[in-house]
Amino acid sequence: xxxxxxxxxxxxxxxxxxxxxxxxxxxxxxxxxxxxxxxxxxxxxxxxxxxxxxxxxxxxxxxxxxxxxxxxxxxxxxxxxxxxxxxxxxxxxxxxxxxxxxxxxxxxxxxxxxxxxxxxxxxxxxxxxxxxxxxxxxxxxxxxxxxxxxxxxxxxxxxxxxxxxxxxxxxxxxxxxxxxxxxxxxxxxxxxxxxxxxxxxxxxxxxxxxxxxxxxxxxxxxxxxxxxxxxxxxxxxxxxxxxxxxxxxxxxxxxxxxxxxxxxxxxxxxxxxxxxxxxxxxxxxxxxxxxxxxxxxxxxxxxxxxxxxxxxxxxxxxxxxxxxxxxxxxxxxxxxxxxxxxxxxxxxxxxxxxxxxxxxxxxxxxxxxxxxxxxxxxxxxxxxxxxxxxxxxxxxxxxxxxxxxxxxxxxxxxxxxxxxxxxxxxxxxxxxxxxxxxxxxxxxxxxxxxxxxxxxxxxxxxxxxxxxxxxxxxxxxxxxxxxxxxxxxx
Numbered sequence: 001x002x003x004x005x006x007x008x009x010x011x012x013x014x015x016x017x018x019x020x021x022x023x024x025x026x027x028x029x030x031x032x033x034x035x036x037x038x039x040x041x042x043x044x045x046x047x048x049x050x051x052x053x054x055x056x057x058x059x060x061x062x063x064x065x066x067x068x069x070x071x072x073x074x075x076x077x078x079x080x081x082x083x084x085x086x087x088x089x090x091x092x093x094x095x096x097x098x099x100x101x102x103x104x105x106x107x108x109x110x111x112x113x114x115x116x117x118x119x120x121x122x123x124x125x126x127x128x129x130x131x132x133x134x135x136x137x138x139x140x141x142x143x144x145x146x147x148x149x150x151x152x153x154x155x156x157x158x159x160x161x162x163x164x165x166x167x168x169x170x171x172x173x174x175x176x177x178x179x180x181x182x183x184x185x186x187x188x189x190x191x192x193x194x195x196x197x198x199x200x201x202x203x204x205x206x207x208x209x210x211x212x213x214x215x216x217x218x219x220x221x222x223x224x225x226x227x228x229x230x231x232x233x234x235x236x237x238x239x240x241x242x243x244x245x246x247x248x249x250x251x252x253x254x255x256x257x258x259x260x261x262x263x264x265x266x267x268x269x270x271x272x273x274x275x276x277x278x279x280x281x282x283x284x285x286x287x288x289x290x291x292x293x294x295x296x297x298x299x300x301x302x303x304x305x306x307x308x309x310x311x312x313x314x315x316x317x318x319x320x321x322x323x324x325x326x327x328x329x330x331x332x333x334x335x336x337x338x339x340x341x342x343x344x345x346x347x348x349x350x351x352x353x354x355x356x357x358x359x360x361x362x363x364x365x366x367x368x369x370x371x372x373x374x375x376x377x378x379x380x381x382x383x384x385x386x387x388x389x390x391x392x393x394x395x396x397x398x399x400x401x402x403x404x405x406x407x408x409x410x411x412x413x414x415x416x417x418x419x420x421x422x423x424x425x426x427x428x429x430x431x432x433x434x435x436x437x438x439x440x441x442x443x444x445x446x447x448x449x450x451x452x453x454x455x456x457x458x459x460x461x462x463x464x465x466x467x468x469x470x471x472x473x474x475x476x477x478x479x480x481x482x483x484x485x486x487x488x489x490x
Contacts, residue, residue: 017172037154041072052089065182090123107140119143126211174213237273246283260287305345309364310357349398351389371416
């Protein structure tokens with residue numbers, strides 16, 4: 001669908017503006033829908049394909065909520081769609097390549113439906129090179145917007161339909177925090193709850209500070225109200241989201257209120273389970289750790305990315321902590337939060353990572369006793385400082401290091417699961433297992449996947465299960481008899 005790009009004023013991203021950080025306050029405003037958009041989607045169907053992290057999943061829930069508010073209904077496949085939005089991730093090059101391939105595949109549907117709009121949203125449009133490629137080569141893409149202006153989706157769709165031309169609206173810098181956004185949640189019992197946006201850490205390998213903007217926190221009362229409403233709707237678990245969730249509240253000018261305070265207040269809402277991600281080790285404070293210790297609702301699992309066990313690599317990554325400092329946080333967590341499960345992120349093959357640097361990472365993994373990790377070979381991201389670092393480590397060496405690291409991580413994963421063998425654990429039942437419809441699946445407080453047989457009437461409830469088998473990636477169990485009676489009666 002090649003379009004004339006001369007009629008509408010486009011708004012293009014720049015990394016220069018994205019790098020800027022100001023001390024100006026971020027305004028909190030309520031979402032309002034212009035009545036002229038109310039029937040915009042009547043008779044039309046939408047499809048959203050989500051890539052990347054939990055923040056993108058939460059954004060997709062908002063997009064779906066907005067689209068259904070203006071009359072769209074959800075399609076079951078691309079063939080039936082009038083609007084397809086790819087909500088994208090920019091964290092690694094492989095993720096972006098998948099998107100370009102998907103655009104090519106979806107473009108074929110425009111031959112039978114020339115009015116089909118393919119939209120590109122999320123982190124990729126925040127990259128200037130991506131938008132330039134769309135303009136020059138990706139003529140199938142008719143709508144482009146980024147992470148800061150999802151709330152303006154009705155306006156952009158209206159312009160696309162009315163003008164019949166391409167709409168590109170990408171804010172380089174963050175705007176207001178928008179409250180009361182409609183959402184179509186993807187889960188009936190567990191919910192994502194954004195508590196802050198953006199990141200000010202500027203790790204040298206990471207593009208997120210450029211795509212998500214500066215750190216800015218939602219007001220406590222808005223977060224608490226959202227969780228209270230979720231409790232009323234029957235939700236059992238919330239996961240608090242932020243690119244650097246431990247920095248929550250540090251941008252408040254006149255309010256001494258941080259993540260630990262928020263956890264204490266959310267505990268009073270009656271929500272059964274609270275998790276939070278993603279945590280930067282440097283901002284993990286004692287108040288948060290004590291909240292994890294003292295509040296039954298806060299789950300004893302923390303994803304705490306370390307990225308490397310080498311002080312030299314950490315310095316070049318601009319992580320602003322050492323291996324020793326990281327382990328101090330880990331040991332503090334283990335001291336206060338009984339039986340805590342800690343998982344992490346690790347990058348292999350950062351520019352000029354030496355054999356000794358890698359061995360230091362293996363040593364840290366052994367010392368920390370991680371019970372899982374996301375591990376990756378370093379992916380160069382244009383516009384980040386690390387993209388111009390010299391790197392003479394061969395690709396095959398990086399692959400071998402990744403395999404060796406994963407062997408150690410997998411052993412820790414299995415060991416972490418084995419400690420629950422013959423124990424009785426509380427499980428929030430998600431639904432049938434992906435591999436066997438006759439088996440139920442859910443997660444323990446320590447974020448361990450467990451499969452067990454039971455009635456589908458237990459879905460959405462928290463039940464007790466005795467662990468009978470510990471595998472590398474999951475647990476198997478049997479319903480604890482006393483809890484069967486309790487759950488059914490209640």
